Amino acid sequence: MLDPAQLYQVDPDAPQLDEPVLIVVLDGFVDAGNAGALAVGALKDEREVTRVASFDVDQLIDYRSRRPPLRFETDHWADYDPPTLDVVALTDTGETQYLLLSGPEPDTQWERFVAAVGLLVEQLGVRLVVTLQGIPMAIPHTRPIGVTAHATRPELVEGHTPWFATAEVPGSAAALLEFRLGQAGQDAMGFAVHVPHYLARSAYPQAARVLLDHAGLATGLYLPTETLTRAAEQADTEIAEQMEESDEVVQVVKALEEQYDQVAAAREAGDLTDGLDGGDLPSGDELAAEFERFLADSDDKEKSGRDDDGEPPHEPPGPANPPPPAPA
Known part of the structure; x- marks a missing residue:
């Protein structure tokens, strides 16, 4: 391994x-639900x-798989937004200082x-x-x-x-970090918030707020969640409006509620053998497509002023097995 100390630089003016x-x-x-990204915001x-420290992203990022944006204006390149992976110092609402490491997961040299x-x-x-992140699960948005x-x-x-006992999941740099820190005797922990799989591709501020609530309780920090609370209230209203447009989605959510209640009861009894695997319910992609269709229909109605978009009836989502939950 190359010297890890050469991978980052500490700012000489960084606070102690x-x-x-x-x-x-x-x-x-x-x-899922952009929970981590919303939490960082x-x-x-x-x-x-x-800024406290910066990582040399040129050694860590595959630019051809995640191309950073450049802005072109008329006849020249006007701006470049390079990826950054920094440790920064922040204060919570009680003026206690803490550190945040955020940015792209390294593609190489984990x-x-x-x-x-x-x-x-x-x-x-x-x-x-x-560590914080969101994971998709076959759960309804109407439950905690x-x-x-x-x-x-x-x-x-x-x-x-x-929520479950054992799972084999793809690795991540954050998970490896926690594993190696534990081997070195350093305290580390993580929270993976459960996002309804049919909302996993949308911004779900409710999940980000839950992440920060749990992180605050675990660390003693008073982390800011006011903007997330307001965004969550708006998202709840939009989801309710979307559900009114489809009996199929309402039925699926009811089925997810029944499944959730069964798993929650088993969990309280200490039985972790039954996971939230979705059974014969529609997949997250199919449900997400339904919600995206409702959003598109709503936009069309606003532009045309019509109550009916005139489209033929949309087929309800077919049965499929969503992927199992993946702990971070």
Whole structure:
């Protein structure tokens, strides 16, 4: 392995924090409902952001798979928005300082990246690392939003009842980070919020708010959620309006409610053998397509002023098995 200390640079003017928490949100892997991205936006919204350390993204990012945008104006290239992977210092609403590592998940050199974060954790005196993301699950939006919690020590997730026992899932840099930190004896944990699979491709601020609520309780931080609360109220209204347009979706949500209630009852009894696998229900992609159709229809009606879009009846989603839930 190349020297991980050469992968990042600490800002010489970076503030000195007293045993801070480090929140980690890496995009590019699973982030259902844009939960992690929305959480990062809420943490930075109207807060002073001070850079502490920067990673050399040229060594970590495959630009041909994730091409950064350049703006062309008339006859020249006018601007470039390069990817950044930085550790920044923020303050919560109680003026307690903490750290945030956010940006694209590295495409290469995972072990070196993880080792580099480990060096930063030691150098900056971090007491706890917390990762955040959203995962799609076959659950209804009408039930409480669940969270899968995981940690390097059982004491860190005390009080969190698991939703399932064992799962084999694709790896991620954030998951590897938690694993390696645990091996090194560093406290680390993560929260994966459960997003209804038919809303996984839409912005779902409810999930981001739940992530920050759980992170705040675990760390003692007072994390800002006001903007997410307002956005969630608007999203709830839009989802309710969309559901009124389709009896098929209403029936599917009712079926998901019944399934959820059965799994929740088994979970309370300590039985983790039955997962939220969706059975014979329509897949998340099919349900998402239904909601997207309603949004498109609503836009058409606003533009035309018609109550009926004149389109032939849309076939209801067919049965399929959605993918199993994937813990972070």
